Amino acid sequence: MDFTIRAATLEDCKDIRRMISELAEYEKVADQVMITQKDLEQDGFSKNPFFHAIIAEVPEQHKTKDGHTKIGFSIYFYTYSSWKGRAVFMEDLYVMPEFRGKGIGKALMSKIAQLGRAAGCTQLSFTVLNWNKTALDFYQSQGSVDVTSDLGYHYMCCHGDAFQKMADRDP
């Protein structure tokens, strides 16, 4: 199937927001999604954006029954490893179910690696849910290493009241 991968624009935020919900439903965390289309527009498409995004698109004749031609996306941003330097982080990688198994996910991931390498990065990082065997197998087939299982790294987060309290403290 024909598809194209391109940089997302402000006009894609509505579809990105739709697909974020679809992915969250798949990951059984739909109630965790607080973000709005406006947040995405503001945070990704103004000066000093917090993220970048790419879109997978199919031609009109392959549109979904709901009329969607934007059928996959990935959000990414640049990070830094104090051991290895410049890195790119893939926050989301999503392809609508009916378009899976056609190399679109692989193409999105490659595009991010390519963009990362062009920016001087030597690694691509991301997180995956350990029960999502399909995703884990896919990522490992692409040569990705499970840093949590292999080296014991745990992902930690401070949010809500704890974050506010921490920020309130006078350092």
Place this chain on the structure above:
Amino acid sequence: MDFTIRAATLEDCKDIRRMISELAEYEKVADQVMITQKDLEQDGFSKNPFFHAIIAEVPEQHKTKDGHTKIGFSIYFYTYSSWKGRAVFMEDLYVMPEFRGKGIGKALMSKIAQLGRAAGCTQLSFTVLNWNKTALDFYQSQGSVDVTSDLGYHYMCCHGDAFQKMADRDP
């Protein structure tokens, strides 16, 4: 003990590089550190930096036997959650052993939360090695959640040949 927390400058890169090594030795991964002082200068202190850093400093009279007054640091950068929006990631948090237990680590972490909140972030993320019980206890005492243990998120990385191969593929 008196100490100050301030934004790092280009001139701090030598000490940051030294402390990155000290931290890596503690984490038993000293051989993994590829980064040079020049990398840090270039990646953190030019236009569109890949990271930011803060330094903990003590007055001359408390300097170490090797003459160091820069005795702690943290590297951080802004990231993005497709559920919750703007976030700040703490890549490293380090205080030299003889200065621990004096609230310096807590002050560094608070400073990052503060800077993050000022930039519109609602969470602070980081990773920790699961055998580093002292660090885990410290972070949990500050209200941080172990997202790997609690929700099953695994940290994944694609680097080296696998990264190059991925970037080479024509998306």
